Amino acid sequence: MAAVYQIPCLNVDIEALLRNQDDLGRNFSKLTCYKKAGQELATELREHIRIAIAIVIATIASQSIDALYKEWQSNARVIAEIYHKFNCKIKFDKINTLFQEHLEITLAEAIAIIIHDCQAAQIAGDIALARIREMTDYFNSKFC
Secondary structure, eight states: OGGGGTOTTHHHHHHHHHHHHHHHHHHHHHHHTOHHHHHHHHHHHHHHHHHHHHHHHHHHTTOOOHHHHHHHHHHHHHHHHHHHHHOTTSOHHHHHHHHHHHHHHHHHHHHHHHTTOHHHHHHHHHHHHHHHHHHHHHHHHHHO
16 A cells, blocks of 8 residues: 555565565465465465555556456455365355455455545455454364
8 A cells, every 4th residue: 555655665565565475375384284285375375465566556547457356356266276275174165255355345445545535445444354354263263
């Protein structure tokens, strides 16, 4: 979101996001005992961030995001497939639904921030956080 306000620390923020995706991959490797699981997940999560950044940039430039959003949805399906492939307790339909809902509300929050609709951004942000917690709770229930 630093791109919205042209903050000079954008590259640092992006690098932190990408490191977080690598950390998520490493943690998934440990939970599944498969190094490949974490590598596949981290690769797709990094792509998730790349697409999100492209969507923000396109939105700021008043360009269509339709193709990017479809790409983001497809990427989320791949992420859901990875989670399910390496832990059959994680149901593909459930995690895919959670990811698709995450994309929808994250996009709504980003657009609200870009157009300076603080109330809508706050509401969407609260929902996005609740969805992330729901995903986290779902994952935790499948590993404990």
